[in-house]
Every structure is written in C-alpha cells, then in structure tokens.
Amino acid sequence: MQKQKMPIRTGEEYIESLRGRNLKIYLFGELVKNYVDHKMIRPSINAVAETYDLAVREEELATAHSSITGQRVNRFLHIVESAQDLVLQNKMQRKMGQNTGTCFQRCVGMDAINSLHSTTFEIDEKHGTKYHERLLDFIKMVQRGNLIIGGAMTDPKGDRSKTPAEQEDPDMFLHVVKKDEKGVYVTGAKAHQTGCINSHWIIIMPTVRLTENDKDYAIVGAIPADVEGITYIYGRQSCDTRSMEDGDIDSGNSQYAGQEAMMIFENVFIPWDKVFMHGEYEFASMLIERFTCYHRRSYVCKTGLGDVLIGAAATIADYNGIPNVSHIKDKLVEMTHLNESIFAAGIASSYSAHKMKSGVWLNEDMLAQVCKHNVTRFPYEIGRLAQDIAGGLVVTMPSEKDFRNPETGPMLKKYLVGRKGVDVENRMRVLRLIENMTLGRNAVGYLTESMHGAGSPQAQRIQIGRQMQLGYKKKLAKHLAKTSDVDEDIKPEPSDYFKRVFKISNIEN
Amino acid sequence: MQKQKMPIRTGEEYIESLRGRNLKIYLFGELVKNYVDHKMIRPSINAVAETYDLAVREEELATAHSSITGQRVNRFLHIVESAQDLVLQNKMQRKMGQNTGTCFQRCVGMDAINSLHSTTFEIDEKHGTKYHERLLDFIKMVQRGNLIIGGAMTDPKGDRSKTPAEQEDPDMFLHVVKKDEKGVYVTGAKAHQTGCINSHWIIIMPTVRLTENDKDYAIVGAIPADVEGITYIYGRQSCDTRSMEDGDIDSGNSQYAGQEAMMIFENVFIPWDKVFMHGEYEFASMLIERFTCYHRRSYVCKTGLGDVLIGAAATIADYNGIPNVSHIKDKLVEMTHLNESIFAAGIASSYSAHKMKSGVWLNEDMLAQVCKHNVTRFPYEIGRLAQDIAGGLVVTMPSEKDFRNPETGPMLKKYLVGRKGVDVENRMRVLRLIENMTLGRNAVGYLTESMHGAGSPQAQRIQIGRQMQLGYKKKLAKHLAKTSDVDEDIKPEPSDYFKRVFKISNIEN
Amino acid sequence: MQKQKMPIRTGEEYIESLRGRNLKIYLFGELVKNYVDHKMIRPSINAVAETYDLAVREEELATAHSSITGQRVNRFLHIVESAQDLVLQNKMQRKMGQNTGTCFQRCVGMDAINSLHSTTFEIDEKHGTKYHERLLDFIKMVQRGNLIIGGAMTDPKGDRSKTPAEQEDPDMFLHVVKKDEKGVYVTGAKAHQTGCINSHWIIIMPTVRLTENDKDYAIVGAIPADVEGITYIYGRQSCDTRSMEDGDIDSGNSQYAGQEAMMIFENVFIPWDKVFMHGEYEFASMLIERFTCYHRRSYVCKTGLGDVLIGAAATIADYNGIPNVSHIKDKLVEMTHLNESIFAAGIASSYSAHKMKSGVWLNEDMLAQVCKHNVTRFPYEIGRLAQDIAGGLVVTMPSEKDFRNPETGPMLKKYLVGRKGVDVENRMRVLRLIENMTLGRNAVGYLTESMHGAGSPQAQRIQIGRQMQLGYKKKLAKHLAKTSDVDEDIKPEPSDYFKRVFKISNIEN
C-alpha cells in the first residue's frame, strides 16, 4: 500500500507515487515488472497525471473547497456541495477530454464517493451502522493525500438469468468469503476496470440489485490497489502495440490513452474501517442508481474528445485546402451540433440537481439518462463524419518508418502534399489522430466505451422508461381530447420527474 | 386602443378585454365582425387566456416579482433578473404546452421586451438617447395592466438577394415613411405574426442586419393592436374549419389552437414615447441576435406538446390493449428521449446565462441554437412514432356526425371497439387528438412552426458555425497530434463560447 | 350490380360506369345520394379514372397481354407472367403516383388476384376443389369488362389477444353466417378500405392466420360493390372539406385524392361461383403472406408522390429565388436519394421474382419487406425537408378567398411576391400542394398510409426477422473466427432467402 506522507501535487509526483508498488499485472501473457515505464501502459498514466497538472494550472476549475477537510482539494475527490459543483465537474471533464483526447479514468472514483455519501448516510439512518463516518474518514485521507480512487463495479455475471446467489459458480459476483474481527475477505472478479492499475485505492461495489439471499454480495469497501490477492490482466485495445513502436506519429496520440483491466480477487482483505456496506442488500440498488445517475452524466467528458476530433477534421480540411467548401463546413456544423447536444444534456442534468439528506447533491436522473443515451449515438456519427472529411488516406497511409526511410520518405513528401505551405508530416500526424479516435486506441474510449461505459443503451432506455410518467402524460392528452376517463389513470408512478421539473427552486430538497 | 383601468387577472377577463376593439381582420375574404366569438378564431384566444389562468393557479411558476414595478407580474411580462428566471420561463413554457397542446402566442412579446432591455441600454450608452427609459415606462404600463404584447419581426423580404433599401418596392420591409413632432409613421407588412390579433400591443422590430442606407428601416416601436392603418389577414391552418363544425371530436383539440396572421401597415402612427430605436441601424443585428437567442430557447414549449402527444400515443396503445408490447414501449421511450433532449438543451442554455450591462440576463447562445435545431428534427420523429403507435384509423376514421347518426353510430360503436372496457368515443377522441397534432391544426405549431419559427434550420446552422471556434479546436487537435504548427492558427474568432463554458461562475458578467 | 356490356376504356367511361349504382354510403352523418358528383368524393374517383386514361396514353406501360383472355388488358388486372411484368407494375405505379400525387386505389385488387392465383391453385391441389377455375373465370370477366377490383382484408379485430373464434362478438372478423345451395352469407366489417366505393367488385379475404376453430372465417369471395347488405361509412381525411370550398387553390391538389371507407357487412350473399376459399383455414396465412409480399412492394407508388413533392420543393425554391443555394440543393439531393432508395428496393424485389406452381410469378419477399419498411420512414423525412425548403408560409398563408377579395387580394399580391417574374398565385398554388402532401388530404396517403398500409412497421420487422437466417450468418462468422462449434447450429431455418439470393437464375422455379 502506498504510504503517502505529503500530498501529491503534480502529475510528475503522481507518476512517482506509482513506483515501487507491488502490483501483479499480466500483459501479453507475462508479468509486467516496471509498469510505470511500460511504453504501452504509460500513456494511460499520463492521462491521469493531467488531472493533477490541470488542478495546478486551473485551480478554480479543477479544485474545490471541501467542507470535509476544510481544504482546497482536487475536484475529482470533492463531495459536491451544490448544483454548481456538479456543473463544474462537467466543465472539468470536458476540459480534461480536450487536453488528453482520451479517458482520464478518474470519474468512476469521483462518482463512487459521491453516491456512497448519501447511501451510507441512509443505511446508517435505517440500521444504526457507522458507514458514513468511516466513509468520511476515508474521504479525508484521500483528499489530504490527493490520491486516485478507482471504482470497481462490473462483475463478470456468469449466467445472466440468475441472481448472484443462484450462480453455479458463486464467484461470478464478488462476495465475502470470510470475516473475522479485523475485517472481511472477498473473492471474485471485476471486468473492464477503468484505470484500476493507475489508482491508489479501489472501492468495490455491487453491480446488480440484490435480494435477501445475496447478503454476502452486499459488500462495499476500499482497498489499496496493491493489496495482496489481486491479479490484474491488462485489456487489449485496438492498435495498442503502436505505442511500443519507435516514433510518435503512427500511434496518433502518443501521449495519452485509456486503461481497462480485469481484476481477479482471491481472499482479498478489507479491514472493518474501510467497509461501507456489509449485508444491507436492500441498499444495493439505491447505490447503483445514484452512482449511474452521476456517472451517466459524467460522459460529458466525451464532448472534450469530440472537440478534439472536430478540430482534427477541421485541420485536415484546412491542410487539404478545402476548409470553406460548403459540404465540409456543413459537416463540421453537424458534428458541433451533436457534440453540444450531449454537453447540454449533461449540464442540464447537473444544474437540475437537488440536495440529499446527507448534504451531497444529486443531479437529475432523467436528464443523465438522456445525456448518456445520446453518447451511445452521437460520437459514432461524429466519427463517421470525421472519416468522411479526412479522406481515404486515413486508413491507407504508409508507416512513420517509411516516412523516415531515405528512399521512400522523399516520395511520400512529394506525393502526400496537400495545399501549398502544409508540411506533409503535420498532415500525417493529424490523419493518424483521426485514425486513433475513430478506429485506433482512443476509439475504444470515444466509441465503444461511450456505448457501454456506465451502462449499455438498453440500461438507459429502461431508466427512461421508468421515469417517463405515462400516467401523467396520458392525463394531459385525455384532458385535451375530453375523454370521459380523464381521472381513471391516477395510479402512483415509479417516478416524480415532473414534480421535480416544475418545482420552482431546487435549492431546498 | 385598449383602455385598461384595472389589471387583467383571469382568462375570462382577458377575453373580455378583447371585445369592442376595432380591428380590421379578414378571413375567407370577409371582414370579421365579432372575432372574439368566431368559432375558428376562439381556440387561439383560449390558448392565450390560459397564460392568465395558469398565473392564478400556479403563481410561483407563472408570475415573478418585478423589480421594475415592485409587483408580482405575469412571467411573460417579466424582465429576467437571474439565470433561474430564464429556467422558470422554460418550465412555464413546457407547462403551457402541456395544458394547451398548442402555441399560446405569448413568448414573442416576452423575448422582445427582454432583448430590447439590453439593446436600448446599449444604444443609449452610445448615442445618448432615451430609449431605455421609454421602454421601462412601457414595461411598467403593460406589467401593471397585465397586457398581451405581440412582437412583429418577419418582413415579407421581396428579393432576398437585396437589402431593404435596394428593393424595387420599398415596402418589402417595414419602414418609416414620415415623421413629425408627435411621432413616426410606418408602412410595410409583417408576415405570419403569431397571436397578433390576440395582443393588446405590438412591438415592431427589424428582421435583418441593416446598413447605413437602411436607416429608415431601423425602427422599433410599440403600437396598440387596434391602431388605425393595420389590416390583418388571417392565415389558414390545416383542418382549420373543423373548429366551425358542430361537435367537439373531429377538431381533435376543440379548445385550443394557435394563430398566425399577416399584418399590413399603411401609415401607422407611433408616438415618440413608444419609439425604442430610430435610425441606429448598427444595433439592428444586436437586437435580432439577442431576440433569437432568447426565442430559440423558448421552443422548449414544444416539449409540453411532446408530452401531450406521448400521452396520447400511450393512451391509444392502452385502449388498443397493447401498452406492454415491447416495440410499443420502446417507441414511447424513444419519443421521451427525444423530447427530453430538447428540454435539456433549452434549460442548459437558460442555466448558462450571463448578466448584461442593463441588468437583464441573457441565456447561452450556442445552446439556444442547439435547442432550436433539435426542435426542427425531433418533433417530426415523435410525430411519426405517434402515428406508428396510433394505427391507420387515425386517418380513416368516420366523422363525429356518423358517430352520432342513429344508423351508423351503433355500427361504429360495435366495430371500433378496442380492448374490453374502453369507450369507443374516448378512442375516437384520442385518435383525433393525434391527427390534430401530426396532420391537423396543431401540427402547424408542433411541426411546421417548430421548423420555421425563430428561424429556419439553416439559420441555426449559421449561428452554430459562427460560434464553433474551429481555431480553438484545431489547436487542441494539433497539440495532441504534435504538429509543428500548433500556434499558427491563433486568429481572433467570432465567438468566445469556450471562454464562457469554462468560466467558473456565471454570476458576474 | 353493374352490368357491363362493353369494356370500359377511358376515365370518362369509368366515371359513367359508377353512376346509377345503389350504394349505401354515409358521410358526415348523412346518406350520400349522388356520390359520383360529390365534391369531396370526386377527387378519389378521378384518381382511379387516371388508371384508365394512362392505359390509353401509355399502352405498353399500363396494359399487358393476358394469356388468360388472349387480350391486352389493363395491367392492374393482369396476372403476372414474368419478373418483368412485376417490374412494370412498379413502373406503372410510380407513373400513376407522379400523375395524381395521391393513392389511385387499384393496387389492392391487383395484388389480391395475383396472390389468389397461386393460392387457389395450391388449395385445389390439396383439397381437389375448383377455386382456381372459378378465379380464372372471374378474372376473365373483369379483364374483359376492364373493371375495378377492390380487396377487403383488414377486419376490426376486437380484442387483439384473441383469435377470430374466441372473440366475444363473433363479428369482429368477417365470417360465414349461413350457407345454402346458392352460396354463402357473410357478416362483419372491413376497416379503412382503400377505394372500395370506387370499385366494381370487392374481393374479401381473411386478415390473420387461422386455426381449425376459425373455419367460418376462412372465406374468400368476390362481390359487386353494390351488393345488398353493405353499408359504407366514409373516412375523414385531414383537410377533406377544402375540396368542397369554392376555388381550386386551397385544396392543394384539387383534382386527385385517395379514399378509405369502413364497410359493414350484414348477411351479404356470395354465390358459389364467386367463392375462392371456404373453410381451408390452413391456407389463410399463405394467402396473406403472398398478398403482403406483392403489396409491400407495391408501395413503390410512393416514389411517384415523392417525385411530385421534390418537384414542388424545387419549384418553391425557384420561386423564392434560391434554387442554387447549397443547402437547398443538398436537401433536394437527399430527398431524391431517399426516394430512389425506396424505388430500388421495390424493383429489386420484383426483378428477383420466381415462378409459382400456378404459373404466376411472385416477387422476392425479403426485399418487399425492406421496400415497405423504408416507406414507413423516408416519406416522413422527405416531407420534413419539403417543409424546410417551403418556408413557414406553407402553414400561414391566407385563403384563396382573401386572394380573390378586391381589398386584400392586391395586398397579398404586393407582399407575397417572390423573385422577380414569379406570379404570386403560382407561388400560393405550389405552397398549397406542399401543404396537401405533408399535412393535408394527400399527407394521409403519402405519410400515414405509407406507415400503416400493407402492414405497420412491426409487421415488416417480424417478416425480416423470420427471413434473416441467423443460423446461416452465424456459421459465416464462426467460420472466419475459427470457433470450434462452426457446425453446431445447423438447424432448419424458416426461410431460404440466401438460397434464392445465390441461385444463378430465377427463370425456372
């Protein structure tokens, strides 16, 4: 475990903080020794490091005053104290997306501690437990140390028609296998864990609604990333090995990338003071719903990536000498429109937040779903339009090595010229960036993770379905159509979205 | 002119206030004598009346405390004093859309006085004129009387390749033809004027950017709707005459409808104290841009209509006995998703407002464009899905008279039955409502006006294009692609959208 | 019953042939006496009449040599003898759509006799019945007389979760209530029957798959439209009464319109020689599937309407003086692309036909579904784009009467001017045509009927689902992915689409 005396301040210090830890990481069938300097892994570390450097450069945007520690803390570690705080999360996320063009991996932890803030409070309220206090202690510690928290939610799930307790193999969902006076021991796995290896601490959480039989699966707790018993198996990404080639062109974005790995837990120990739920199965769905409410709106980060891709498309149009051709301009407008539609839904959700019993603020759920659901569609169309503008060269361009070769280099420089005054290497670089974001390493984050992260499209549709208040709307229609059964449908509905919409103020709860 | 001693309080009082005015209205080639009780026109009056009744029933939503008069005033007459005020406009608009299922005609005036508030202030600042004070006097008067203000902007335009002054016929744009010590006299026309006949006062405004030669066209002023010299020619709507038939089923929405008319001005007098711009041509585009910024976001009203249509589709699915069929449910979710995407963009624009020099707040322009641009698309798709769910009967159903006929009535009741327990008349009513909103009278407002009101799609694309800051985005891309020309593009851009996005607070200007 | 001595040749003769029949038609709660000259009904008759006139003007396109009668017959009455015959149906349908801008009502009958040709043959083959011979006699008679056949399929259906025999009210599906030596007697209703009143003969057919209990519902037969016992109740269409107003502008398309009515059958007699199925319930689904296979491809007619609407949009752009503005041109290209995508799927289905045992040809079912499914989407988008190009005036334009009024007429001519040289009345006419096709009377046919005619979207999705051969495709994928279970999935599939696709020739069956 990382023993941090002084808080981490800069990206550089963060990278240093990762050294010397004893993580068991497998990549390409081998144990990785020095993962910090591994050429394929490093770009993912750089992306996290930028969350530190941004906080230094743009303090107001990327830090906040925490009433828990009384200090200014990195915004990723901040418990939100207002709707404005949620909006600022979105703005920081967009900026981070702009600066890295990838997934910077720190949102899951942020959304986890915020959703735990209200959930632990309400568990304690019902059960007289002490989870909230423990959580606050944990938050104090990470705020003071300025640490990275990863959130581990997605279990492998096995047979999806069965609950955790019904699975043939009980490990298909992470669960408590033993407990003693010091703490609990858990076994299982978490799939596609964003930034887990780059985290100092991991918070484990359940991923499905639980029943009474699933009590052992109702476990939330924090563990150091280098705790004994965890094996990390690194996930492959499209074009991942380009980061290991010489040169910095073909990777498209040589500095930044995302990270997803599989985590295998075998008897991993969590001391009691780091346990935030243990057996209160009926709160699993509350935790999940609040977490996804925060997290689906966190996908506003993709608008930052969208800004980069729009910029890349505009640059290549410029290099090709056709920035003002009407159909090109029109495509850039369409890309912008789609990108801003995502942003709008995200910040609308954040602005429409309300205060929870514990004091933390929660953004509007319906609009969070809408935000994420657009994220499962629009980046694909933005990517398609970027490829349209880029031209076929984006997938047929020779390698950087051919460009550096004394025989072929001059040929490429002669023939791959664009409009006058454009450096061919610059043109290659921007085409590779477009490839990177639409097919390559960061397409993983910009496209597929946009589809599946924080819940696949159907998950949002289910949530929208739950909150769409057809009873309320049917009454509106019947009233105008003057049917004789206007008042028949007055059944309780599983959502009070419209009550929130028409509340005059969201200041009070 | 309407001489209001006591403020109008209710819809009923409003309707009374319209009587006895001397408006010259043509409809179907004839002068309309008692327009208030005209069966085809009355539904449009009822829709405006609901803006009064809502303010009585839901005071917090539909009124506001005006620091101008120190009174609580109808929110449609309120000068917005915060971002929250703008958000509340959106919420009131959605509610009005829900309650009427049509265009309630009072937004143009609201957006006109708010955009004039800052524009007159800045004209005065430059030219030492007194427009702002006059405007405040006017606002006081209408707030106290609780009057309806219409805004008249769209000139017929003639040859669109020419400026106002260049037109063969100078009247193609409304302009000053004479002035004397009492005021100015204007001639010209305004096309498709929403709710003009239902207004007490009309504010005329220019509709295009003006040049020095167009000084006579740089005229803004307020006139009573029944001033001498105006001829109104009523616009036809799809299925408009159904409102004049007996019965209340076939019209679909018998109580509410929109109104658009053409106004012809011949030497219409405006006294100096009601003139708010006169010759300051360079402020025309500022006024237009601010007005469209408010007004494109005002199209959030259509989400209220969307709620009604979703409710109607859900009702008919229920009557047909198939509310839980998966593809029906999925279509209702999609309709909701699209509807809330519009809402999100609207309130995101309002929440992201900033304060102007005059003290009024202006919502975020980029997001207002995004909101309206989605309005030109999504209602059509929502309408298509509503027709899908409704089934073919929506366009083949016999008339109400056949339903009332003793011979055919029983046949229809026998054969048009849906699931058990559903009254056939109720089914007919809801189908007619769907027809009304997708093909009939209120399809005008829900579809075509969504397309063209506050500017056609291309107008939004131009504004998005102006604000998309490609220079800024190209720099982001070049930075990540590590091109050698990262800093070449630093030209001033016609927008500072991202500066606003990343501002920490929008409290100060 | 209509006693035709001489074959009908022209549209005029057709209109005459409709006179003097004794149909019981209700419209607006009253019995219609002279329906042929009824101003609201007549446009639907004119549309059918054009199927005669086209055959005179373009003989090769709209007639065919029938090997049944040995004569050249109207193509709508022709039993298709080749793939080329099916393609020519599509071409004739597009031309008819171009010429009328509406539904010309003669396809249902065409598709009914063709699907009955093979079905009766196969019933006879199994049951030793004589249906095919009777059908051929019937076809001879109608070919010789050149008569209009309507096809009546859609029953009201009542509770959709129940089969015909299970319904509480047995009349929810048309059924045999009595039979004697002369024939059978049927009772029930058929909803939204296209062109039924304009037909000489009606063929009744079942509308759902039947079980053994539903034998009485397994009835197919031909009846004269004026047979005793039928009550017609005319369906309302958007803006239908505009056809009854003076003038010919406001209706948009004063000459042509569609027709849908409800038919109520009470003990309607069908003589044995006109009965083509009676009790062979297991052939109901075969008949329905073949009918919908023909009919879903018949929706190619909508590309003719699309041509008209694209032409109208291009005309209004021209009148407005902006035909070459890039975004206008681009929208016209998009409209064309969508329209031709429909056409392509239709003729691809026809070209890919194969010969049935009876000798008739049947088009490819999968592609017929694809054709119709695009018809449920693209006309809505084409209509949306047409409204975009048209501008808001399409829904705010004053009436023709205002245009004719000596006071307001000159005002409108002055202010509604477009580019120089354009007659204002022409501009109004084209705007009204666009209104007609996107909101008005022919929007019923171009939009809503495109959605629901020949089966709603979900019906096509079910058919596509049945024919998509996932087993075959999974094998392709497994083969390339080299899984170990490549051959596991070889189960029989409910379709042999790919067998047909890869057949070298469709000449032999």
Added chain:
Amino acid sequence: MQKQKMPIRTGEEYIESLRGRNLKIYLFGELVKNYVDHKMIRPSINAVAETYDLAVREEELATAHSSITGQRVNRFLHIVESAQDLVLQNKMQRKMGQNTGTCFQRCVGMDAINSLHSTTFEIDEKHGTKYHERLLDFIKMVQRGNLIIGGAMTDPKGDRSKTPAEQEDPDMFLHVVKKDEKGVYVTGAKAHQTGCINSHWIIIMPTVRLTENDKDYAIVGAIPADVEGITYIYGRQSCDTRSMEDGDIDSGNSQYAGQEAMMIFENVFIPWDKVFMHGEYEFASMLIERFTCYHRRSYVCKTGLGDVLIGAAATIADYNGIPNVSHIKDKLVEMTHLNESIFAAGIASSYSAHKMKSGVWLNEDMLAQVCKHNVTRFPYEIGRLAQDIAGGLVVTMPSEKDFRNPETGPMLKKYLVGRKGVDVENRMRVLRLIENMTLGRNAVGYLTESMHGAGSPQAQRIQIGRQMQLGYKKKLAKHLAKTSDVDEDIKPEPSDYFKRVFKISNIEN
C-alpha cells in the same frame, strides 16, 4: 512479368504464381523480400486466392461463358453480356464478402475492363484508333491465364483547385513523360491502390475530367505489376501488426484481410499494344463515369461483410445467453434491414442495365449512386449496433497470450464464461472478429473504404444531383398545382433517368 503458360486454377496455384516476381515493396521502412509469406501481407493474398477457389466450388456463380474467348472464365474477368451478368457479379461479390469478411480486391479490375470495353469502342468510332481491338487482345490473354488485374486510378491530386496541367509539380497526376516507337513512359503516383501488389497486371486510368491542356494525362494502359520503375509503399491498417503476433485469436480474422498500397511510377514503360487511350482527353470523363457506375454498385460486396457481422453479433448474443431478448432481436432485424437495403439498390441497378454500342452492358447509374451512398452510411450503423450487442468486453478483453498463460488462462476461462455450454475461447474469437470489423483491420474495409472507395459521399451526391431531373419533377408538381407556368421549364436536362425508368424493356439499347 508473370509468364503464365497454364491458366491458374486454384487459390494455391494463384499464390504460387506470385512467387519469384521482382516487386519493390516497402513496409515499415524496409524492403520486403518474400512478400508472399509475410505474415502481415499474406491475409490479403488469401482473400484474392478465394476468388479462384470459389470459381472451382461454385462454377455457375463465379465463372461465366465468355464470348470473347469462347471459354468459361472467372467472372471477375468477364465482359458482361446481359443484365443478368451484372446481377451475378453482385451475387458473387456478396458471397465473396461472406467468405472472407474483407475486401478481396478483384472488383476494380473487373469494373475497369468493362468500362474500357465501351469507352475504347467509342473512342475508336470517333478517332479511328485501334484501342478496342488491343483491349480485346489483352482481355483474351488475361481470361486465358486467369490473371488478376488491378485498376489504378486515384492520383495524389496536389492542389485540388488546379487541373493536372496547372499543378506546380506535373507529377501530381500520372502522365506520359516520353514516347517512342515501342510505347510510352509514365511518371507519377497512384494512392491507396487496392490489391495492387497481389495483381498480375495493373491498368492505369485517369481520375479526373481532362481538358485539352491535359493531353499527356489522358493515358490508359496495362502494365505487369512487376514492371520496372514502380515502388510500392504498403499502407498501414488499424491493428495490422496483430497478424504478425503468435496465435490466431487476437487478429479477429486471421486468414483474410484487404490491401492498399501507394504506387510510385518513375518512367514506367507501356508498349503500344497495351495502350488503350492516349491523348483523347475528352473521353476521360466518359471512362470515369462508366467505371464509377459499375464500381459504386460493386460495393454490394459490403453486404457480404454485413452478413458476417450480423452473424457475429447473433453468435455473441447466443453465447451471452440472450438471443431472444426483444431489444437484441430488434437490433439484428435493423442490421438486416439496412444490409438488405444496400443489396436491393445494388441489384436494382444491375437489373436495370442497358446495352452499350460495344455490346457490353452498363448498369443504371442513378441507382448505383444510391447503392454506394447508402454504403457510406449503413455499415457504420450496423457496426455500431454490433458493438452494442457485443458488450464492452469487445474492447477490454485480455490478449490470447494471457489466455494461454498457465496462471491467467484458467482465471479467464473461469470468469469470461457466458451461458452454460459455451467455450470461452469461442466467445473470445467472436468478440475479436467483431473488433476486427468495427475497429480493427477489416474495419478499414468495412467502414472507411465503404466511405471513400469508388468516391466519397459528396461524389455520389453530385451525381445524384446531376441526374435528379428537377425540371421534370417541377413539371409534375406544377401540373397538379395547376400553375400557369407548367410548360416554362422545359429545358434540356443533364440526365434522362426517367426516360430509362419508364422504358418498357431494357433488352434493346
């Protein structure tokens, strides 16, 4: 040059035929010696080889009787003699796409010889040249040897606002730099040449409309792929190096891939008997238009890839245990619908072919554009839906090496289990195939090449625009709207699409 005595019959023989040639190929900055066995290149060779093996296995589909040689020849080398021949090309293309899941590279040559057939005939007709005869000799030779022909069209283009002759560097378009009694010598380059290295012969053709000044650029001729003076620089593809890793899982499709390379020509000699155009600049656009007419319809091949991807998605849904979940099924239906929409447009274009003067048949141009334009859209949506169904694991799955590792292998097998009975390796294989087609190596062909091959979307829009006959359509609209200017627009139009549509037969020219 390849000296073929015996015709190549099988894929294996084809691969042998490639050995021993002296091609100068650069890849990753190095000269490739044995390119045939290069692990990264070989999959592209295998794809071509399948064009031979298919012809052995399915003779009727993949060979044709050539009236030129009087033999049965590979269909890729066949001059089409009927509409049916064109349709069979499409069917063969779909089958090849199904069998390889990639671009099999042989269509460009096929479409080149067919478009040259009519073009050379018409050049000769005008200029009295002998190109057609030379071409027939060439075709005989390749048909007899069963050789691969590549077509080289796309020049680098330099400054796109300038013609070839106006370029600063004359080599921006391939051109004749010398001629003598033996032949001509050309210099320049061709970008992203599909399958060029796998070809025996390359046909060079101009890529833009030429003017009189561009005579030297009006050159068409055939050269052996290993002629002196050509340098090939291999294009990189997403994930290309995975083919060089051990194992066969991570590549997704280990056997097949596409190939694009850049060709640099320096004084490359073409003997006169292989020159098919030389200076007849006015025929360049005819050649290009006919080539793209054939080739845009050839993109029907992508429906074969679509079949594979739909199959892969269905397989993974099955492995996950959710094949019958309604939203999954619905997505598979949508994918199928889109895929078949492409197929329909392609075969509709082929079926609607007409015979040219030279005897070859040309498919319908408008529908070829429509086909290709849908190809620039639908595969992206099909890919998006495939990723939706696949789940996030498609981009986070560990490497095959981790799967083989004794420590991590069992962990992965334990935790990546799907429904009971599914082999984890099979699941990984299918996920990798989906990755391959949506992000990886064959996404290049399925997505980006679908966008840009045979012309980018805007190229199709321009062609659709040219052929949309607005004059004809405006007349239709004016006729129905009864405007007074119906006959004003009768100007000649640049297309006679509708004349072709309404021709009764396409048998005669």
